[in-house]
Amino acid sequence: MTITLTHGHDGRLARVRYDNAARGNCFDHAGLHDLVDTLETAAADERCVVIRLDMAGRHFCGGWDTTAFAALAGATTETVAADLRASDAALHRIRRLPVPVVAAVRGRIIGFGAGLLSAVHLPIAAADARLSLPEARYGFAPAGVGHTIARSLPRQHAYHLLTGAATATARQLLAWGLVVEVVDDDDLDHAVDDLVDTLLAVPGPTLRAVVAVVESSLATGTADQAYDISARTIVAGPTTQGASG
Known part of the structure; x- marks a missing residue:
């Protein structure tokens, strides 16, 4: 498993590549935290306004690495719940x-992969x-993924999947709001390129403000923080920062 971080467009674009393609891009705790740390490092650069996450190979995410299940033998409920x-x-x-x-989302999204998909802001x-969510066939109920699916899907479809x-x-993922667009397989990388270019044309501070408005609204259920965030962009006035280069 390797994770790489590269930059483009004068640092405004960060490209993070997760490559565990030999195992379908599955995750364990170390791989997940390494990926998140790399994404946070990219976003901490004030020049960065967009991160492109590239999942190597034919599949977006093969779920949790099943070889890690052996470590659960004899574990307590509390320990597993904490994990x-x-x-x-x-x-x-x-x-x-x-x-x-x-x-870009291609191929299989299995188990934990649904959680990763839901965390991405703009998946195509x-x-x-x-x-697919095969956990029940292994004899256990999905936790965080189950919560995500139950909140995102109509109740009957949630049961059907879980x-x-x-x-x-x-097409179902699009209808349920888990992806923003569906394109022909051969057009996927081009569609992601176009979306990245569109985002890079938005002034950087404005794009960060939009993210703050959306996420604060979802987290709090109110517009209180959104008013302040929007007001700061209005007071700052028009800018072309991030729309050139």
Whole structure:
């Protein structure tokens, strides 16, 4: 597993590549925290206004690394619950990034991959993308992913997926709001390029402010913080920062 961080457009674009393609881009705790740390490092650069997350290979995410399950033998309920909370807390750190994360979603999205998908701000899916949640067939109920699916999907569809009885298509992911666009497989990288270029044309401080408005509104359920955030952009006045280069 390797994670790389590169920059483009005078530092305004950060490109983070996660490559565990040999194992379908599955995760363990170390890999997840390394990815989140890299994303936070990219966003901490004040020049950065967009992060492009590239998941290597044919599949977006193969879920949690099943080889890690052996370590759970003899673990207590409290220990396992703490591990589950820790992985969800890591995903929440992605949601809280001050700049949007754009990602191409192709191939399989399995189990924990649904949580990663939901944490990405602007995922675009290829028509061949498929989401499945096989946890129930292994004898356990998904926790954070279950919560995400239950909140995002109509109740009946949530049960259909969480019991392992169904696989969601890319078009269903779009209808449920889990991706922002579905394109032909061969057009996926071009569509992500176009979205990144569109975002880079927005002034950097404004784009960061938009992220703050959305995430504060979702976190609090009110517009109180959004008023202050918007007011700061209005007082600052028009700017072309981030729209050149």
